[in-house]
Amino acid sequence: MTMCARPGCTGSLQDGYCDVCGMAAAPRPTAPSRPAGTAPSTRGSSRGSTRGSGRGSGRTGSTSTRRRGQLGAGLVEIPPIPYRDPATAVLASPQVAEAKRYCSACSDPVGRAAEGRPARTEGFCRKCGTGYSFTPKLAAGDLVAGQYEVLGCLAHGGLGWIYLARDRNVSGRWVVLKGLLDSGDADAMAAALAEQRFLAEVEHPTILKIYNFVQHPDPKSGALVGYIVMEYVGGQSLKQILLARREAAGRVDPLSVEQAIAYMLEVLPALGHLHSLGLVYCDLKPDNVIQSEEQLKLIDLGGVRRLDDVAGAIYGTVGYQAPEIAEEGPSVSSDLYTVGRTLAVLSFDFRGYGTTFVHDLPDRADVPVLAAHGSYDRFLRRACDPDPDRRFGSAAEMSDQLTGVLREILAAQDGQPRPAPSTMFGPELDAIGARPLEGPADRVFAALDPAVAAVALPTPLADPADPAARFLAGLAAASPAALVAALPGAPVASVEVGLRLARAHLQLGRPDQAGPVLAALTDDDWRIDWYQGLVAxxxxxxxxxxxxxDDLYALLPGEPAVRLALAVADEAAGDTDGARRGYATVWRTDHSYLSAAFGLARVHLAAGDGERAVAALESVPATSSHHVPARLAAVAARVRGLAPAQLDADRLRAAAAQLAQLDLEPVRHDRHAAELLEAAVGWLRFHRPGTGAAGAGVLGEQLAERPLRARLERAYRSLARAATSRAERHTLVVRANAVRPRTLI
Known part of the structure; x- marks a missing residue:
């Protein structure tokens, strides 16, 4: 027990106050403070430079000025949050619950009732002696700085009470005054001043606007207290939205994954704007993002600091803060980590995110939304990687990949493609398997040629900042052979030169020569890995x-080109299920990747599922240059590889009707007609349906053996006349003779 130090007093100190005279204890030196409920860093420095993946490399004031927002990136419909009348938001009895009262310096509980004594809202921490106060400093009717008329308290935040006021000087607009947790705390005052300074530099529609910074005397001590004057945003924080959903459902009820992603896609440009100013936000979490109608606002910039600040206090929240903060300080990478953690908390039941999984994510199999969407799982794991060098390198890059993931998720939900140009890849150079070969077979059903696929896959975009960019621009139209001759004489060795040379070797069918070229490139560039995958x-x-x-898929989870390459490799390696999932995801999301449609048909056919193969091919749009090859492949998919017992008259007629709809030149038509007629004759010989099957015929012939054989003979003889070699002509004549109907003469 500590005795009161006041002369002549015999009382003892309880919660920093004498139980006899009621006077406060003499204040002790204060320790650095932090917002309540957040985690302090053990080191007050930052890296001073951005770290990320080396490979990846209007205002709202009064109701009259609110604008329609752009939530959802044009892809997702976000339920609006009604604008709240400011007067109804004022707390009738502003109090901080005992369970939420903690020392700002050491996090020890303060202001708690004990041994029959009521809890104090002001006092000193028993553990470290730091003063605390949870009592509002302003009351309704107070006039701050002769301009701001206080209506009351709105909430208690990390740095103290937040008040609603009217600005008498600007048409009575609503404003928010944010005060300090403790007016005697130097660090808290510095944080508030920092917030004012940083906000004064920021002009972004998704970041809360600061209007002024004023001071007002404390009602008890008379000391001046600082207040930030900010715009009022009437709505709900994302945390409040989650809590309302839980209350309505009677259980944890996270947002839909697409709504959660849409929110973060709105937040990322705001963070990117801060980063461009050399600032880091540090404390992103659902509490600090407010939705009002269709707008989102990033609030509470009290933790913002400069990247080159090596001495300032670091603010963050356990469960959201990156693990390296204590040792290395905040960075762009650590800011992006908080985006990943916030996204996880919003999109699934993430219990234990501040304890069991403080720096980890649950297993994918244990979280339905992650199990259902592999790209989303990979996005979160890169965003929340414990190693800052493996995270996204910038807010723009993170936003691009997250948008790609969102498109994939939405396409999976309703089957409607969500195409978009990539910022990292060009278009595919050829549709693998789309061009028919000479003869009755089509490449779409032939064995996959990995070497051909390696050249047809999309090409990563060139780096315009490469030192050899101008030299390479002069060779844009050069043939692969000319590139192989010219590139060794480049004025400067660079990654772009090496990649262009490796690709030229691949195009010339010399992948063994491309390998050493790539091995000599030592830069940390994901495109090197891409080309090494093509060589393999x-x-x-x-x-x-x-x-x-697969590693590149983890790095670039929103890129269909990477998923397409993985599907091709899976198919070549015999992983039919993996290839099917990859092709289906790419084609469902973006119909510009025609290789995915043909690949999907190939793997379905290999699994004996002709119906799904046909469906994939028939989904190639009529506007595509490969529409006719896809339709021809669909004709073949109805009959190819099927035993006579697996065929039926309806399947044969459907194939014939589809072929008849195509305006083909005679030789090409006869080539596909021959395959269809062969299947029809085989079916008739197996089933023996009599002189003719009921219903429509095939290619204008009755569905009977004799007329079909005669039609097949004519097709082979027509193809023989058009043959370009003697051997081919001989083969076709032999086939014509073999199928000729038997006669008595």
Whole structure:
């Protein structure tokens, strides 16, 4: 027990106050403070430079000025949050619950009732002696700085009470005054001043606007207390939205994954704007993002600091803060980590995020939304990687990948494609398997040629900042052979030169020569890995290629081109299920990747599922340059590879009707007609339906053996006349003779 130090007093100190005279204890030196409920860093420095993946490399004041927002990125419909009348938001009895009263310096509980004594709202921490106060400093009717008329308290935040006021000087607009947790705390005052300074530099529609910084005397001590004057945003924080959903459902009820993503896609440009100013936000969490109608606002910039600040206090929240903060300080990478953690908390039941999973994520199999959407799972794991060098490198990059993931998720939900140009890849150069070969077979159903696929896959975009960019621009139209001759004489060795040379070797069918070129590139550039995957694919190492593309999928989870390459490698390696999932995801999301449609048909056919193969091919749009090859492949998919017992008259007629709808030149038509007629004759010989099957015929002939054989003979003889070699002509004549109907003469 500590005795009161006041002369002549015999009382003892309870919660920093004498139980006899009621006077406060003499204040002790204060320790650095932090917002209540947040985690202090053990080191007051930052890296001073951005770290990320080296490979990845209007205002709202009064109701009259509110604007319609752009939530959802044009992809998601977000329920608006009604604008709240400011007067109804004022607390009738502003209090901080005992359970939420903690020392700002050491986090020890303060202001708690004990041994029959009521809890104090002001006092000193028993553990470290730091003063605390949870009593509002302003009351309704107070006039701050002769301009702001206080209506009352709105909430208690990390740095103290937040008040609603009217600005008498600006048409009575609503404003918010944010005070300090403790007016005697130097660090808290510095944080508030910092918030004012940083906000004065920021002009962004998603970041709360600061209007002024004023001071007002404390009603008890007379000491001046600082207040930030900010715009009023009438709505709900994302945390309040989650709590309302839980109360309505009677259980944890996270947001839909697409709504959660839409929110973060609105937040990321705001963070990117801060980063461009050399600032880091530090404390993103659902509490600090408010939705009002269709707008989002990033609030509470009390933790914002400069990247080159190595001495300032660091603010953050356990469960959201990156693990390296204590040792290395905040960075762009640590800011993006908080985006990933916030997204996880919003989108699934993430219990234990501040304890069991403080720096980890649950297993994918234990979280339905992660199990259902592999790209989303990979996005979160990169965003929340414990190693800052493996995270996204910038808010823009993170936003691009998250948008790609969102498009994929939405396409999976309703089956409607969500195409968009990539910021990292060009279009695919050829539709793998889309061009028919000479003869009755089509490449779409032939064995996949990995070497051909390696050249047809999309190409990563060139780096315009590469030192050899101007030299390479002069060779844009050069052939692969000319590139191989010219590139060794480049005025400067660079990654772009090496990648262009490796690609030229691949195009010339020399992947073994591309490998050493890539091995000599030592830069940390994901595009090197991409080309190494292509080399592995072209040199008969599909399992190794699949491993490389799988790693790139983790790095770039929103890129359909990477998923397409992985599907090709899986197919080549014999992983039919993996290939099917990859092709289906890419095609469902973006119909510009025609290789995915043909690949999906291939793997379905390999699994004996002709119906799904046909459906994939028939989904190629009529506007595509590969619409006719896809329709021809669909004709073949109805009959190819099927035993006579697996065929039926309806399937044959459907194939014939589809072929008849295509305006083909005679030779090409006869080539596909021959395959269909062969299948029809085989079916008739197996089933023996009599002189003719009921219903429509096939290619204008009765569905009977004799007329079909005669039509097949004519097709083969027509193809023989158009043959370009003697051997081919001979083969076709033999086939014509073999199928000729038997006669008595």
């Amino acid at each position: 694919l072209a040199t008969g190492r599909p399992a190794q290629a699949a491993d490389i593309f």
